[in-house]
Amino acid sequence: MAQHVSYRQPPKQRGRPPVSNMMDPNQLFDDTSASQHPQPTSYTVQGIDMGLPINNFLSEPVADFAMTYGTTIASQGKDMVHKELNRFVSVNKLKYFFTVDTRYVTKKLALLLFPYTHQNWELGYRVDSRLTPREDFHANAPDLYIPTMAFITYILLAGVALGIQQRFSPEVLGMCASTALVWIIIEVLALVLALYLISVHTDLTTFDLIAYSGYKYVGMIITILAGLLFGRDGYYVALAWTSCTIMFFLVSDSFVLSCLSGNGKNITVPFFTPILPVPS
């Protein structure tokens, strides 16, 4: 009951001043629900005076029962949503990709921008299950935190770049976000199709492919920043540099993964360069 009181605090204060003359007769026959009584009335009292018979109708047992029923229904609905969600997306697998910490993020960003001196590209394993990004010392494990943040930052930066050129409007931001999302989906689908056709047995899951497709947004952010700061030449120099860097990063990462596959086939999966989704 105390739980009800604390939960219902704001509507009670909203409904209390108009209800002050109606609470007195109701307080005569019970006091346990006096704290709870104004809530059913707080909606009816606001505008209409004929709420008085309705207040007596919504007596305490009914309101109590309705509240219990409502919470039961809410928890059942939440369980059902969780079950349906788990049927499509494995939430535990998704949580694995977001266990990052600051050390991993800084190391991974440095790796994305300068992978040429990195020696050890192996993915760590712990009793046949993958190491989480937090535990991996060499920051080789893929994660989904950096791609998500880079994606959103890229969209915001594209808005800034368009605003500097006086071409900004709020619809452009949504359109840019949709376009980038569509390109990611197309890329991931093409990669999944290519991996299926070559019939290679890796443990690259779909989320890994999404992560690798998202890593190129870091390079694109650097490119846009260089274009904003240094003009057209800076843009092209940064574009060339980040293209080569991301290609090197992806090839060395997928090279390791193909060697781990045990199929004996030496694949070089052609990843798309970041030239495609360029704004303006």
Place this chain on the structure above:
Amino acid sequence: MAFTLYSLLQAALLCVNAVAVLHEERFLNKIGWGTDQSIGGFGEEPGIKSQLVNLIRSVRMVMRLPLIVLNSITIVLLLLFG
């Protein structure tokens, strides 16, 4: 190149339709992509062509009924909203 999610859905629907209308005996057998011609390999390396043939056959088999529904919905939506 401004894509929306809806244009992606339309493109995907059109591609799946294109795969679904490939006729087994009038077309695929004529160009040697029929399923009765390349089953033989139970070896370890299926090869790209047999994977493609299997993919086409399974898409045609699985997506026959959902495509009817999706196409009808898309046609109605396009008629209503242009």
